[in-house]
Amino acid sequence: MAFEKTLPKKSENVSEWYNAIILQAELAEYGPAKGTMIIRPYGYAIWEEIQKNLDADFKKRGVENAYFPLFIPESMINKEKHHIEGFSPELAVVTIGGGEELTEKLIVRPTSETIIGTSFSRWVKSWRDLPMILNQWANVVRWEKRTYLFMRTTEFLWQEGHTAHATHEDAVDTEVWAMNAYESLFRNFFALPGYRGIKSRGETFAGAEETISYETLMPEGKALQSATSHDLGQNFAKVFDITFQNKKREKEFVWQTSWGLSTRTIGALILAHGDDKGLRLPPKLAPFQVVIIPVRLDDDIIKECVFLKEKLVLAGIRVKFDDKDETLGFKINKWEMKGAPLRLEVGKRELESGTFKSVRRDNGKENSINKKSLVKDTKKILDDIQDNMFEEAEKFLKENTYKVNNFNDFKKIMETTRGFLEVSWCENSDCEEKIKQETKATTRCKIEGNNSGECIYCGKPSKSKWYFAQAY
């Protein structure tokens, strides 16, 4: 394979590049059933890094992991009216089990609010049982007509947090805490800045009172909803009768939240950072942070590579020593394409001098690393790469965010560069719908602060500003 020849240029056709790089870098591919995805080891390793870091963050807060069934009886999911309206077009349904037609159809979970809600109704009795803060790492299924690897597949992996609280205040605290955890993950691990805020009524999760979203910017100025956290109010509590006895011995409904982050975020990672040569992975999520490439497969060189790997691994760095029987040029192209943050080249000359050439994937810069300060220098460079990738992404986000005061400018931007538009909107769904029809742009999230003005569409007084963008 000559990667550079077969990989479409991201700068020319993002979507062709995206599909091609996922296959070439062996991140994932489509499964045999329509819209399903096989996540290959190189892609799954990214997910494992995400899991490891997010799960540790959750556990610090006292979140407990649990596991709820894949199958939800149809009658149960039908109970919450808004919820089922939101999900019914997307459901996969099991009608046969053990060779027999089932008396009640089983829904393959699209999300677990209903089944966890019924469990909470059994488990929560008193204020002493609250808060209840559970999370599960699981697969969910939403039937999709048009699929796109990682971004939109019939089955995907995610975590879904579900909590119950004695007060609305405590629930909102948790809703915000979860979004803080996501924001920190995106900024510090994904190197992806974004906008966070409340969703419009029309874009709120089916069954929730309020949804907070983290919105990132993808190539071609398109927004991606990257994680959400919901204040469910008492909606599910009332439907599933989740009550507790408060300290005054009165019966009350609990207040709930749910929050989730999925393998879709790997799509964001690929799209946001990649370039014409392939992936660029931020060190904190890269399966291999350093790739050691021998210039030739001579014994003394191999020995040195193994030694360097050992030293770096002991320091907690994820390292690949590529000892395949391939040419140097091929390997360099391969690991550029696969987005390894840093590559170390080891040949005879390096062996003699004790100094190695290192090449950064983010900006192509070369550094020579002395064997004596190998670990320290490598860590320093990896940190620099992580920081630089964040700064680049932040620059891109800022350059593609526009304050817009009239609808003509709005339309013009949506026809050309796209991006995030800061816009006064009256919060009327009619205006939202018309703007969408005319520009394909939707409300992404509300901008905090005192932002009164006039609605960009109808001109009526508006209390707040919103980010609008075309979205994946």
Place this chain on the structure above:
Amino acid sequence: MAFEKTLPKKSENVSEWYNAIILQAELAEYGPAKGTMIIRPYGYAIWEEIQKNLDADFKKRGVENAYFPLFIPESMINKEKHHIEGFSPELAVVTIGGGEELTEKLIVRPTSETIIGTSFSRWVKSWRDLPMILNQWANVVRWEKRTYLFMRTTEFLWQEGHTAHATHEDAVDTEVWAMNAYESLFRNFFALPGYRGIKSRGETFAGAEETISYETLMPEGKALQSATSHDLGQNFAKVFDITFQNKKREKEFVWQTSWGLSTRTIGALILAHGDDKGLRLPPKLAPFQVVIIPVRLDDDIIKECVFLKEKLVLAGIRVKFDDKDETLGFKINKWEMKGAPLRLEVGKRELESGTFKSVRRDNGKENSINKKSLVKDTKKILDDIQDNMFEEAEKFLKENTYKVNNFNDFKKIMETTRGFLEVSWCENSDCEEKIKQETKATTRCKIEGNNSGECIYCGKPSKSKWYFAQAY
């Protein structure tokens, strides 16, 4: 709840005790769809410990995690004849997706040999691509008429390893390595000795050439197949056309293995070690290895408990400080019931003396632990508990293993104590079937070594001895 009153005695009725302790200890409960299971945090934490340790072992061997789709097209699973015969009565089938009848039914995976086989056929081209050693942590579904929490549920969690090799020898090496990993996990973490060996033809995995199993002994002398590793030969390779070019540039079929361990093992853990008071968890898998119980909820006592917890946690010990507003007696009963390996009681007297009472769950022995040697002493006691639980289980296994030479003795034991019987068997499936009909005992696994004799049923010459037992 007064646990001691409502918990049936294990010594009187194992199966009632088993169901009750799982609910009372909040390990799991049945889900709303028949035969499904909700794994609650205290049960899931055990699974997380199992995952953590097994996954680390796998990674040392270079196993790579991946994820394959939940849905397998019906035509794909039907391809391997023996495989589909083995699984077809157990399948759950999706027939509706996105509101429409599907043109091809989708099977909810009962296991992933077929879908991974088709992937291997695309990924494996040359001997350079081999071995390919993948694993996935996933949920699988097998329709079950009679379910039993953890032991047999419609949906369960497991890991399934799938590998492809250039030679049969290399495949068998991996089959054996996987079973070594399981055996080590059972002995060192579960504190569960067992018998390991090859399965009879009739008990071999559907589609495999050979299955190795690890068989543990449960109360009432019943065996439990606790993990299996399969040599798939070239069966799936031939059906799914998984070939590679060898070093001589000839096309060959790959040799494959698969191996799995599931949440069923948590059932084994509960059954094997529990007693009339409830669970007894071995320290290496217990969600909380030490529970600190304050005698009273006074500030100075709470402070001391928090301090002790901090010291133990920093030393890598999993600790629960139970600061709930419950009586001392209630808490002691609760944590005995929940099987925490060691409990530390902290009251005024302990505060003054700097010495704490510790009580072991495995044998009820008390030790006083000096604050100055807290970490060292605690670690020592936890190690002792782990060792002691293994020794107890090994004694039980040995005492319930019988060498039997005639079928009358065989029947008598199966009608009374049960247990593992070491028996000469001619390996003819007729004898196996008749023994099963008359005694409910099945072949568990072959005993290694030169063991010629006469079949216990038909008297004909037999080349080997086998373990027989009634099984879950």
